[in-house]
Amino acid sequence: MTTASIDNVLLLAGLLFTIGVAGVMMRKNIFFMLLSVEIMLNAAGLAFIAAGSHWGQPDGQVMFIFILAMAAAEVSIGLSLILQIYHLHKSLDIDNLKEMNG
Amino acid sequence: MQTMLWIIPALPLLGFLLLISYGSRLSRRQTAAIGVGSVLLSACAGLYAGGQLLLHPSLVYEVTLWTWIDIGDFHPAIALRMDALAAVFVFVITLIGALIHLYSAEFMEKDPDYSRFFACMNLFVFAMLVLVLADNLLLLYLGWEGVGLCSYLLIGFWYENPANGHAARKAFTMTRIGDTALAIGLFCIYYACKSLNIVDISTAAPLIFQQNPQEATLIAFLLLGGALGKSAQLPLQTWLPDAMAGPSPVSALIHAATMVTAGVYLIARMYVFFELAPAVQGLIAVIGAITLLVAGLSALTQYDIKRVLAYSTISQIGYMFLALGVGAWTAAIFHFMVHAFFKALLFLGAGAIIESVNHEHSMFRMGGLRKKLPIIFWTFMVGTASLAAIPLVTAGFYSKDQILWYAWGARHGQAWLWSMAWVGAFITAAYSARMVLLVFWGPLKTEVTSRPRWSITFPLIALAVCSTWIGFVDLPHNFGHFTPFSDFLHHTLPLTELRADPTTEWMFQILATVATVGGLLLAYSYYYIHNKRLRHLANQPLFRRLHRLWLAGWGFDKLYQTFISRPFLWVTKANKADGVDQLYSAMANITTSLNQRMAALQSGSLRWYIMGMVLGAIILFGLQLLL
Numbered sequence: 183m184t185t186a187s188i189d190n191v192l193l194l195a196g197l198l199f200t201i202g203v204a205g206v207m208m209r210k211n212i213f214f215m216l217l218s219v220e221i222m223l224n225a226a227g228l229a230f231i232a233a234g235s236h237w238g239q240p241d242g243q244v245m246f247i248f249i250l251a252m253a254a255a256e257v258s259i260g261l262s263l264i265l266q267i268y269h270l271h272k273s274l275d276i277d278n279l280k281e282m283n284g
Numbered sequence: 285m286q287t288m289l290w291i292i293p294a295l296p297l298l299g300f301l302l303l304i305s306y307g308s309r310l311s312r313r314q315t316a317a318i319g320v321g322s323v324l325l326s327a328c329a330g331l332y333a334g335g336q337l338l339l340h341p342s343l344v345y346e347v348t349l350w351t352w353i354d355i356g357d358f359h360p361a362i363a364l365r366m367d368a369l370a371a372v373f374v375f376v377i378t379l380i381g382a383l384i385h386l387y388s389a390e391f392m393e394k395d396p397d398y399s400r401f402f403a404c405m406n407l408f409v410f411a412m413l414v415l416v417l418a419d420n421l422l423l424l425y426l427g428w429e430g431v432g433l434c435s436y437l438l439i440g441f442w443y444e445n446p447a448n449g450h451a452a453r454k455a456f457t458m459t460r461i462g463d464t465a466l467a468i469g470l471f472c473i474y475y476a477c478k479s480l481n482i483v484d485i486s487t488a489a490p491l492i493f494q495q496n497p498q499e500a501t502l503i504a505f506l507l508l509g510g511a512l513g514k515s516a517q518l519p520l521q522t523w524l525p526d527a528m529a530g531p532s533p534v535s536a537l538i539h540a541a542t543m544v545t546a547g548v549y550l551i552a553r554m555y556v557f558f559e560l561a562p563a564v565q566g567l568i569a570v571i572g573a574i575t576l577l578v579a580g581l582s583a584l585t586q587y588d589i590k591r592v593l594a595y596s597t598i599s600q601i602g603y604m605f606l607a608l609g610v611g612a613w614t615a616a617i618f619h620f621m622v623h624a625f626f627k628a629l630l631f632l633g634a635g636a637i638i639e640s641v642n643h644e645h646s647m648f649r650m651g652g653l654r655k656k657l658p659i660i661f662w663t664f665m666v667g668t669a670s671l672a673a674i675p676l677v678t679a680g681f682y683s684k685d686q687i688l689w690y691a692w693g694a695r696h697g698q699a700w701l702w703s704m705a706w707v708g709a710f711i712t713a714a715y716s717a718r719m720v721l722l723v724f725w726g727p728l729k730t731e732v733t734s735r736p737r738w739s740i741t742f743p744l745i746a747l748a749v750c751s752t753w754i755g756f757v758d759l760p761h762n763f764g765h766f767t768p769f770s771d772f773l774h775h776t777l778p779l780t781e782l783r784a785d786p787t788t789e790w791m792f793q794i795l796a797t798v799a800t801v802g803g804l805l806l807a808y809s810y811y812y813i814h815n816k817r818l819r820h821l822a823n824q825p826l827f828r829r830l831h832r833l834w835l836a837g838w839g840f841d842k843l844y845q846t847f848i849s850r851p852f853l854w855v856t857k858a859n860k861a862d863g864v865d866q867l868y869s870a871m872a873n874i875t876t877s878l879n880q881r882m883a884a885l886q887s888g889s890l891r892w893y894i895m896g897m898v899l900g901a902i903i904l905f906g907l908q909l910l911l
Contacts, residue, residue, distance in 0.1 A: 206894050215890075280888035 191232035198225035212267065212274045216260045223253045289333065289347045289364045292374060293413040295326040299406040307399030316389040319402030323385045323409050327378035334371045341368070341775050346419065353422075360480055365419035369776040372617055373416040373549055376624045380541045381409045383743035387632050388533040390739040391639065395531075401441060405537065408434035412542050416549055421470050421480040424550075428466065428514070431543045432459050438534040439527045451529035458523035462513015466550075469506030476503070486556045493560050504561035507554055508568060515547030515601050518575040522840045524598055525582075528590040532635025535590060540597050540627035545620050548604045552613055552777060559611075559778070565696065569609020573691075573704040576602030578838055580711035584718065585834040588645045589634045592719050595837070596671060597627055599708065603687050606705055610697045612690035613777040614770035618758050619683035621769075625754055626670035626680060629747035633664040636740050637723065641730040647719060652728035659741045661724055666748040670755075672716040672804060673709060675797045679755025684709060686760065689792045693784035702792075706799050713803025721811045760793065761786055 198221055205218025227249045234242015268274055299322030303315060310318070337343055345366040352362050366374065385405060392401050411430025418424035440452030470480065476492055476499055477485040493500035511517070516524035527539050538544070551558060551568065558565045576599045583595035600623045607616035640657055641650055654661050670680035688709065692702035758769035770780075810818045821827050833839060 203894075203898060207891055207898065276890050280890070 186232075188232055188236040192229060195225045195229040195232065198222075198228065210275050210277060212276050212279070213264055215276065216257070216264065219260075220253060220257065223249055223256075227253075287347050288329075289345045289366055289417070290349055292326050292329045292333065292378070293364070293410050293417060295322045295329070296406045296410040296413065298322060300403050300410060303399050303403035303406065307403060310399060312393070312398055315399045315402055319399075319406055320382070320385040320389055322406055323378060324382045326409070326413070327382040330371075330374040330378040333366060334375050337366070337368060337371045338772065341772060348419075357478060358474070360420045360422040362423060363419035364417040365482070366417055367776045368773050369549075369552060369617065370416045372621060372773065373545075374413065376621055377409060377412050377416065377542050380624055380628045380747070381405075381412075381537060383746055384533050384537045384541075384628060384632065386739050387536075387635075387743040388531075390737055391533055391635060392531065397441070401438075401531070404434055404437045404441070405533070408438065408538060408543070412546070415546055418482075420482060421473065421485075424482075424553075425466065425470060428510075428546060428550075429463065431538070431546060432456065432463065432514075435459070435527070435538050435543055438538060439530040441530050441534065445529075448529040451523075451526040455523040455527050458520050459513040462510045462520055462547075465506045465508075465513070466510025469503055469510060472499070472503045472506060482553060486554075489556045489560060497560060500557055500560040501564055504554075504557045504564040505567075507550060507557060508564055511547030511550050511605075512571065513547075514550075515544050515605070516598050517547070517571055517602065517605055518578060519840070521575065521579065521598050522837065522844065525591050525594040525837060528588070528594050532590070532631055532638065535594070536628045536631035536635070539594065540631050541624040544597060544601055545604070545624065548601065548608065548616055548620050551605075551608050552617060555608075555613055555777060558608075562696070565609055565611070567609070568605050569691075569696065569698075569701055572602045572605025572607075572609055573701050573708075574602075575599070576606065576708040577704055577711070580708050580715065582834045582837050583715040584711060585831050587648055587835075589637065589647050589650070589719065589723065590631070590645060592647070592715060593627070593630050593634060596712065596715065597623075599712065600627065600671075603684060603705065603708070606691055606701065607687045610690050610694040610701065611778075612687065612694050612780045614758075614773045614780060615683070615686040615690050617773055617777070618769055619687055622670065622679040622683040622751070622754055625747055626667045626751040629663060629667040629744060629751055630671065632740075632744055632747065633660055633667060636660050636736045636744065637664070640732050640734055640736065642733045644730050647722040649729050650723045651726040651730075652724070653732070654724040656728070656732045657735070659744065660736065663741075663744040663748040664724070665720065666751055668716045668720050670751045672713040673796065673800050675793075675800065677752065679751050679753070681796075681800075682755035682758060682760065685793055685796050686758070688796050689760070689789055690780060692792060693782050693786070693789070695781040695783050697783060706795060709796055709799040710803040710806075713800045714807045717804045717807035718811050721807060725812060760789060 202218045202220075202222030202225060205221065206215050209215050209218060227246045230242045230245040230249070232242070234240065234245075264274065267279065271279060273279065299318050302318050303310075307315065333345060337345070346363070347365075348361050348363040350362050352360050385402070388401065388405065392398055395401060408431060411427045411434055413427070415424055415427030415431060418427060436452045436456040439455050440449045442448050443452075473485060474480055477488055479485055479488070489500070513520045524539060524544065528535055530538075558568070579595045579598035579602060583592050583599060586592045586595060600619070604616040604619050604623070607613075607619060637650065637653065637657065637660060638645060640660070641653070644650060666678075670678040672678075673681040673684045675681050675685075688702065688705050691697050691705045692699065756766075759766045761767070810821075822831065836842065
């Protein structure tokens, strides 16, 4: 079994994070924006795991468990909010949903 | 008695506190009993203490009640001190105060604010007693401000009339100018002497100011400023004639007998500073001499009987200032005492007359009251005779003659000061006679509607007796060297040094008599025998203009209006937008406009926010990498 070098894993995590950020910025659908946020969280989690394995410390995995729990909570609240928004506005388009006019 | 000195001011204070707390629940009888009783008991205590001082002249009552303030080296105490000078003032304040309170009990009977009146009067007596009994200048200043406050409260006593409120504010503001000077003077004294105790600074002053007499001059000048305001001397005299808006007993107590003489007391008390500053002492004499002429001429033309008396008060205090200025300290205090008696009598008499003729103030609408109000007539005549200084029989003659003589003969006396005082005596006699002739002689013009009862007539008679007999406590030197009053005061005040030959004193007495008789005859001929000649005189343009000028008190009000009030109002109007405020409102305006611009960023568009966040993060990381 070959171990992945830390550089490659971090590169992957950075790539995932960028994809997530780009998704949040570019997607119009609020549901996909939530999805992109999840990707960003997982990118962060991956970086923690890689770092933990590199230094031989359990802290990285502990942090990942935290992130996982937090992501679960975030998704449940986020999804319920999205459901409410769809219920009220019959739309998930973020540009249609803005109510403030600056 | 030594330690019981505090009881003299404490009794009126107690009366004030009772009246102000329970005034609305007390009946009129109880109110009067508290108001009059407290001052009467205080007068008894004052008389007893004064009597002890007379018997043991070297004695000085001193009592320290408690330390008032204690900061570093500065610890003024609530301490009272009664020496000969203070004793004379206590005697006059409490005795005349008690008589005036008794008079007020009947005079103010129908007033709805009976208890407020007595509360203020009691507070006034308390404040004045604190002023004269204070052992340090800070306590003196407390009393000084206290009488100012009471004066304001009592001038504006009938506050429903806006004119009275205006007069009260005017009195307060004008005296405030003097008070400020006095306060600065106290700071200077403390700075130089490191103490405010009167005895300490009086003994230390000659040493301290040996090197820098300018400092003593400055302090004396500031003290004089305070005295000018309170004693209504030129140029701060304009408040006193308007102060007649208050009830007559107030005019008698505050604006004739006691409060306005606080300035005389202050100068006599701090005489050391004035002896160190001869220039300022000369200025006192000059101010006094000018004031007595200016006010005397104004009194000649007034219609309102109370305004005549007000101007005459200013004029008589001018005499006291003249005496202080030439170094005749005891003569000034003697004239203060005599003047307090006869001026209180005249004001109370005037109040009784006004009340009897249905609140008519104008002398030209009185007349012929001689037969209708005999007691008032006779007592008023005694007071007027004293004011005009009728020789030998009246107290006013002895005190004023002393001042006239010292204006010539004392060390700082001058011929021109004497001649001004002499002309003043002539004018005094003239306006006194004019007042009496207009009020009591001639045809009856206003019906008498009410007659005074005993509590009005008794104080009048008592004061009339005093105004006659009090003069004999200090006879001129050529009348057999009977001078117990000035001997008594010499325990506190310095002797009057003479420059003229004492044997010539009789000439000045005869000249003073000539002035008095001349003035009386002048008024008699114009206002009684030749009424037509008066009208003829009044039609001449020069006299008409003079009359208008004097009636308006030499136009000082207008002068101050034009040169002080108007420019001040103009500045306030010009500065209505408030130049300084512009800076601060500009800051507020910039913030508001910035806010409006920035608010455009808060569009509600989530993707813009994220864009902003990412951009910010990139910039931060970039900076981190670069730096």
